[in-house]
Amino acid sequence: VTSTSNSRKAYHHGDLANALLGAALEAIGEHGVAAVSLRDIARRAGVSHGAPAHHFKDKAGLLTALATQGHLRLSETLSRARANHPDDSLEAFKATGVAYVMFAIEQRAHFEIMFQPELQNRADAELASAGSASYQVLLDALNAAQSDGFISAQDTESQAIAAWALVHGLAQLWQSSNLPEHKSRAELEQLAWRVVHAFAGARGLHGRTHDR
Amino acid sequence: VTSTSNSRKAYHHGDLANALLGAALEAIGEHGVAAVSLRDIARRAGVSHGAPAHHFKDKAGLLTALATQGHLRLSETLSRARANHPDDSLEAFKATGVAYVMFAIEQRAHFEIMFQPELQNRADAELASAGSASYQVLLDALNAAQSDGFISAQDTESQAIAAWALVHGLAQLWQSSNLPEHKSRAELEQLAWRVVHAFAGARGLHGRTHDR
DNA sequence: TGTACATCAGTGAACGCGCGTTCACTGATGTAC
């Protein structure tokens, strides 16, 4: 884990594991997660089809690593979005939700594999912990908004799940092209804001941006 | 299209198209939609692997028909749920949402294929119209609740999408085993109620069951 | 009621394909002395 892609065409690749993950993302982006094959991934990485076995035991291993990476990136994205509003916990909560939806669009391939458990090693410990990290960000943001009195402190788990379901559903509907009209990235961002506003704003006890 | 499975082992099956759809549901239920194959479906239906081509042009054709059937059943389920509350449009709206979630659980195989557009003929006209039917039920239920003053009449489309996203996301999270703790059917139904209540109830102008 | 014939529905062999995995191998790298 020393050199990072300086001697590109060397026999020893230097960073093949990451290159394979990148190639997998590319393949998923082009043909969807259903059509992805280990051989195609190796081909894209410019390496023989036997090589991936060295870094990931098998196909499920590679896809599990990819899903894990996706979950970690998502939780970073969410944390960053939340941190953009350090003095307004309600806005921070909403921004976290919007960031979730935008992640699904901008990192579509990651998002696709992350929620296809059939293709992964479900027992993988790293995957599990990465998976719960992003939920934790959401939960923290919700708790903060509750503490500040923006959101009722009752039934926290249900509210967390509801919030998650809302943004997750929006992302999935977009991803499967099931939104009534096909939306552009900008339209979807607007829609995401309206949607989280309708959800979180309408339940604000002090209603800062409420029903404006 | 006359006899319905009376001469079961006849050379001419009588209702092979439906039998194949049923076999496909069974296969998806057992191994997931990613692993489904035309030959396995034919095997389950007790028919040679060339037979499906007679009724559905190819694999995508069969899966498209299955998705279409799923959408039709979903819209029937939603209509029925809504009709259970003819004199309370807010309750009818909520019940429609809960029914959506329960459909995903009880007709899991259908639900899986319905939202995997990669495997379908996306241009199919019947599929498209079946697909919009269930959204229409939701929209009608929302409009009724708006007319009765339970829900703000502003921004109807956003509210419809938000409602849909909420129940869809809950269903998807359950389906991909991503809910914080694994939930049983009964727990999920309770959760669905709490979630739609939080969403629809909190925005009720007259607040019948509001914040109780 | 009976016969001829067209149409329909399913068969099973054949095709070519790309897949995931295994494995003996070899070239490159790093370490000990």
Added chain:
DNA sequence: TGTACATCAGTGAACGCGCGTTCACTGATGTAC
């Protein structure tokens, strides 16, 4: 600085497999007269 050797990382041939699709066929069904 140089040499021997162990370890690491990728190769490429081979395996067996199940897949989707096509197609000439045949058995069953329905219709016309």
